[in-house]
Amino acid sequence: MDTHAGLHSQAILTINAGSSSIKFSLFLVPQLNQIIAGQIDGIGGEARIKVKLASKNTDETIILPNGSRPQNHREALSFLIDWLHQFAKDVDVIAVGHRVVHGGQKYSAPTLITDAVMKDLDALMVLAPLHEPHNLAGIRATQESFGGIPQIACFDTAFHRTHKFVDDCYAIPRYFYEQGVCRYGFHGLSYEYITDRLIHLFPKDARKKVIIAHLGNGASMTALHHGDSVASTMGFSSLDGLPMGTRCGEIDPGVLLYMMQHEGMDATEIARVLYQESGLKGLSGGLSNDMRILENCDLPEAKEAIDYYVKEVKREIGALTALMAGLDVVVFTGGIGENSAVIRGRVLREMAWIGIDLDEARNLDGEVIISSDSSRVLCLKIHTDEERVIAKHTLELSDNRVVKNKVSNI
Numbered sequence: 001m002d003t004h005a006g007l008h009s010q011a012i013l014t015i016n017a018g019s020s021s022i023k024f025s026l027f028l029v030p031q032l033n034q035i036i037a038g039q040i041d042g043i044g045g046e047a048r049i050k051v052k053l054a055s056k057n058t059d060e061t062i063i064l065p066n067g068s069r070p071q072n073h074r075e076a077l078s079f080l081i082d083w084l085h086q087f088a089k090d091v092d093v094i095a096v097g098h099r100v101v102h103g104g105q106k107y108s109a110p111t112l113i114t115d116a117v118m119k120d121l122d123a124l125m126v127l128a129p130l131h132e133p134h135n136l137a138g139i140r141a142t143q144e145s146f147g148g149i150p151q152i153a154c155f156d157t158a159f160h161r162t163h164k165f166v167d168d169c170y171a172i173p174r175y176f177y178e179q180g181v182c183r184y185g186f187h188g189l190s191y192e193y194i195t196d197r198l199i200h201l202f203p204k205d206a207r208k209k210v211i212i213a214h215l216g217n218g219a220s221m222t223a224l225h226h227g228d229s230v231a232s233t234m235g236f237s238s239l240d241g242l243p244m245g246t247r248c249g250e251i252d253p254g255v256l257l258y259m260m261q262h263e264g265m266d267a268t269e270i271a272r273v274l275y276q277e278s279g280l281k282g283l284s285g286g287l288s289n290d291m292r293i294l295e296n297c298d299l300p301e302a303k304e305a306i307d308y309y310v311k312e313v314k315r316e317i318g319a320l321t322a323l324m325a326g327l328d329v330v331v332f333t334g335g336i337g338e339n340s341a342v343i344r345g346r347v348l349r350e351m352a353w354i355g356i357d358l359d360e361a362r363n364l365d366g367e368v369i370i371s372s373d374s375s376r377v378l379c380l381k382i383h384t385d386e387e388r389v390i391a392k393h394t395l396e397l398s399d400n401r402v403v404k405n406k407v408s409n410i
């Protein structure tokens with residue numbers, strides 16, 4: 001495979017290690033042209049790497065040869081790194097950027113990873129037990145393989161560290177807050193990318209009262225004023241707020257007490273139900289977590305799952321609007337937000353009362369502006385790119401490090 005990068009091109013590698021898959025990209029520096037985007041999934045079973053090369057316009061799927069079935073993230077990453085060394089041998093990786101789901105209350109910006117930072121991140125594992133261990137495994141694997149090159153952690157929680165106490169606390173005894181039990185909000189890298197795009201595309205509107213709806217397999221919404229996050233639908237964990245592919249979204253904590261006291265379920269079983277068996281999948285009676293399948297299904301359970309989803313999106317738009325005392329812009333992004341004219345259409349049509357006038361043709365055509373010219377609220381559909389945000393920060397921070405090293409060497 002030829003990356004068409006040119007001999008000894010320098011690149012930033014980004015790693016986004018999720019619970020069952022690892023996304024990766026290579027960006028040439030300094031322009032950050034993305035030359036490879038891929039995903040390794042099926043970890044623990046028949047793993048495969050799907051890759052998209054900028055030089056070709058097709059997706060390729062590479063089934064790993066027999067005997068190289070990575071059983072866990074560490075093995076998958078070392079396989080991926082070997083594969084990259086082989087297939088992108090014309091490229092020198094000069095820094096690695098990692099998506100790290102949780103930065104706790106301490107990390108409000110991307111950070112150069114040192115031993116002290118790794119110690120902090122290990123301690124944060126308890127706040128995101130389903131995600132953080134994979135993120136940290138990714139960091140350790142690339143540290144081993146790439147030696148001393150800069151490794152940068154980009155946190156999903158960092159974007160929301162602008163919240164006031166009342167927007168982050170829960171009404172439980174205060175000492176829990178001191179322990180770090182508070183609302184963090186997630187999907188921050190996606191919100192950062194969309195905010196940058198807004199400033200670039202709609203500079204007059206970007207600093208007004210904005211709601212960004214990141215509707216993917218995971219889903220959340222964020223209210224922004226003056227370009228800063230003021231509230232998020234996600235809270236302490238990535239379970240809160242909107243229903244998701246398999247995650248429950250907002251739920252009465254009394255339901256968890258019921259599961260424990262009457263069903264005899266322990267924390268592991270409850271976590272499995274809330275993270276893996278709920279949301280669209282749970283509500284549709286196990287039909288699917290995929291909105292495409294539910295939209296094309298005539299069964300009442302599929303319809304009810306979509307009805308609940310739309311209701312919750314509308315409810316949260318209303319709540320976030322109330323917190324900002326107004327609404328000027330709504331942006332849809334993520335797999336559902338970008339691709340489902342049905343969901344966008346239903347939400348926006350049913351929220352006409354708030355000053356939204358949907359342009360049906362623009363919505364069906366998937367244009368960037370999907371509201372009419374006379375709509376008081378500007379409604380947009382913008383593609384998100386979390387990997388590019390990671391690459392940008394990694395370049396900036398690793399450049400700084402090079403400059404600092406030069407200064408200290410003088």
Ligand code: AMP
Binds near residue numbers: 245289292335
């Ligand atoms: P993401 O996590 O952002 O990659 O989003 C993945 C989800 O987007 C999938 O599970 C689908 O539910 C949804 N999706 C992707 N394409 C479409 C589409 N054309 N219509 C409706 N939903 C879609």
